Amino acid sequence: MSGSASELARRLGEHAETVCREYLSNGYRSGNHWIVGDVRNTRGRSMHVRLRANAKGPAGKWVDEQSGEHGDLLDVIEASCGLTEFRDVADEARRFLALPRPETVRTEREAAATRGSPDAARRLFAMSQPIAGTLADRYLAGRGILLGPQERCLRFHPGCYYRDLLTGETLALPALIAAVTGLDGQITGLQRTWLDPSGTGKAPLADPRRSLGHLLGNGIWLGLDPSAPVPVMAAGEGFETMASLRTVMPALPVAAATSANHLAGLSFPPGCRRLYIAADADAAGRHGIERLSQRAGEAGILALALRPQLGDFNDDLRHLGPASVAACLRDQLIPDDARLFLPLG
Structure with missing residues (x-):
């Protein structure tokens, strides 16, 4: 496209x-x-x-x-x-x-909520279904990501609209839906990953992943209990990076901020004392990490970087396997955290 x-x-x-x-x-x-x-x-x-x-x-x-x-x-x-x-x-x-504006097509459901608003995000999430046994479940498994049924922020939509931003063409494709929430657990936005109906991965689109809603300060949280303090957590830019860490360390709460700029502004949960930040190789990722580390220090939180062996932790998980990822992480975690989150090593 x-x-x-x-x-x-x-x-x-x-x-x-x-x-x-x-x-x-x-x-x-x-x-x-x-x-x-x-x-x-x-x-x-x-x-x-x-x-x-x-x-x-x-x-x-x-x-x-x-x-x-x-x-x-x-x-x-x-x-x-x-x-x-x-x-x-x-x-x-x-x-x-001076390009022509595409003709607007709105469904009754879209008319009920402003496009791109938190209300629209909550509506789309409610229209989606649990991922167990769906194409989204198979997509994640194909990426080496194995998450438990308690991860309620993930859903599947069999015909999520994808709008070509230049031509206005609209397609209906299956999509993995990930809820972006605040620390109170309330949905403020979504990230949609459109999938190839054949089950071979992402849909063949120029930008198969898009976010909507209010993202700044919020994230795709895996393992967050809004009613409990979070003394140790991990954060990073991409959902698949953080879901890979969660696959290897299923007891560690993690947050994906969806972009480097949003990573820099991620909100810290109550009681947080240590923050592990998943590093990305690109310059944009480094800016986000540096700013988040600075903010963490100002809040009295110890920030520590986690560095993958390849491009990111999903690359590590797919190409090197979970045992290799765990061994790499063990050398980077504080010993008490390694014993808590990697107990079998």
């Missing part, structure tokens, strides 16, 4: 300087970068937008050196215009690029 968020971002990148002059008007050009205070168009010098593609990456990518935030030109449009729904962001990008 070519009509996706990444395609819209790529097209915006072809006109990066013009986009910056339109949406970051308080900045200025310096060499191959547009310099501005932040993604909300504040005056300053902290944020750099790459105007032409080079060896460091494509045009339109940006980073805020002060906050550690990063993203593409769709994020610029979202923040500078004060938009909250991605549908509105995509419409504004199409307007800027």
Whole structure:
């Protein structure tokens, strides 16, 4: 599929300087970068937008050196215009690029809740079913992820709508639904992973994973009991990374923040004393880890990194096996935590 968020971002990148002059008007050009205070168009010098593609990456990518935030030109449009729904962001990008706006198709269910809101997330979750015996269950097992029936944040939808953000084409495909919740256990958003109906993995889409709802500060929690303190936990960016850790350490509560930026803002549960952060190899992941570690230290929480042997812990689980992952983790956990969460080693 070519009509996706990444395609819209790529097209915006072809006109990066013009986009910056339109949406970051308080900045200025310096060499191959547009310099501005932040993604909300504040005056300053902290944020750099790459105007032409080079060896460091494509045009339109940006980073805020002060906050550690990063993203593409769709994020610029979202923040500078004060938009909250991605549908509105995509419409504004199409307007800027002079692309036709796709005809809107709404079902009765969609009309009952604002698209992309927490209410829409809760409605979609309620329409889904437990994953046991479904394509979602088989997908996770194929990734080496084995979770117990107590993980109620996971559901399966046999025909979840996927909307091509560029053309407006809508497909109905099976999807793994993961609830994003606050520390009180209330659903604030969702992450949808569309699956290939043949059972061979993710659906062949340009962006087969999308989130909706209110994500900042919240996460996909596995093993969280909102009524009990959580003295030790692990957090990371991706759901499959954290579900892999949960597979190997089923007694350890874990949270997937869904993105590096959201990882940086994850809320800490009451009574948390130690936070293990699953590291990713990319620069975006490092920014999220550094900011989360800083916030943890300010809250009196000891933050420790967990580093995979391959690209991430799901790669380790699939290619090296759970015993190898457990041995790797044992060397990185505090001894008391290793005895508690890896008792069989």
